[in-house]
Amino acid sequence: MKKILTAEEIARRLPPGQYLTEKFPVLTYGPVPRFDPARWDFRVTGLVEEPLRLTYEQFRQLPKSEMVADFHCVTAWSRLDNHWEGVRVKDLMRLVRLKPQARFVIVRCDGDYTTNLPLEEFLDDTVMLAYRHDGQDLTPEHGFPLRLVVPKLYGWKSAKWVRCIDFTAEDERGFWEVRGYHNHADPWKEERYSFQEEQDT
Ligand SMILES: Nc1nc2c(c(=O)[nH]1)N[C@H]1C(S)=C(S)[C@@H](COP(=O)(O)O)O[C@H]1N2
Numbered sequence: 001m002k003k004i005l006t007a008e009e010i011a012r013r014l015p016p017g018q019y020l021t022e023k024f025p026v027l028t029y030g031p032v033p034r035f036d037p038a039r040w041d042f043r044v045t046g047l048v049e050e051p052l053r054l055t056y057e058q059f060r061q062l063p064k065s066e067m068v069a070d071f072h073c074v075t076a077w078s079r080l081d082n083h084w085e086g087v088r089v090k091d092l093m094r095l096v097r098l099k100p101q102a103r104f105v106i107v108r109c110d111g112d113y114t115t116n117l118p119l120e121e122f123l124d125d126t127v128m129l130a131y132r133h134d135g136q137d138l139t140p141e142h143g144f145p146l147r148l149v150v151p152k153l154y155g156w157k158s159a160k161w162v163r164c165i166d167f168t169a170e171d172e173r174g175f176w177e178v179r180g181y182h183n184h185a186d187p188w189k190e191e192r193y194s195f196q197e198e199q200d201t
């Protein structure tokens with residue numbers, strides 16, 4: 001059951017310029033990729049001591065966590081109190097030894113979508129690779145079998161249909177980050193567009 005929120009609490013939890021939605025809109029550029037459990041895999045590559053490859057079965061055996069988090073899309077809708085189930089990045093990282101040069105992450109998805117994050121933000125306690133939302137398996141449109149959830153940043157960083165986490169030394173802008181969206185994407189600072197980055201110091 002979802003908590004009923006007071007108007008004050010909603011106002012407090014909505015970043016500037018955002019409105020509340022109860023629905024769960026789908027925001028995807030391009031078609032929804034097909035999922036083939038026999039061929040699907042999850043990889044950790046780049047600046048790691050040993051690259052990791054897990055089958056779907058193996059991924060689902062990783063330690064599972066739950067969290068409740070708000071979700072803010074740059075197109076201005078926010079959905080509060082999403083219940084996510086999946087694997088916290090923190091727990092995944094017990095299987096990975098980073099090389100010291102690793103400073104950024106590029107998340108690679110089916111359908112060639114990518115998004116980038118600084119290493120510290122990827123390793124944040126709130127970042128999860130999720131396979132369930134509000135008590136049900138993710139639907140294909142919302143990223144089944146696996147999506148990233150990055151509650152502290154705008155929704156385009158929460159990549160759907162994730163297949164690979166690639167650690168890099170240099171920052172590499174992702175799909176929306178090269179198409180006019182902000183490289184960092186903090187909704188509380190309204191980091192929406194890349195032209196704002198020039199104003200940052
Ligand atoms: N692979 C992929 N992931 C994606 C997108 C996309 O187009 N492709 N859209 C992003 C955007 S802009 C948002 S707001 C969220 C929306 O997630 P939802 O469709 O589950 O609401 O997914 C993000 N992840």
Ligand SMILES: [Mo]
Pocket residue numbers: 027073074075155156
């Ligand atoms: Mo979005």
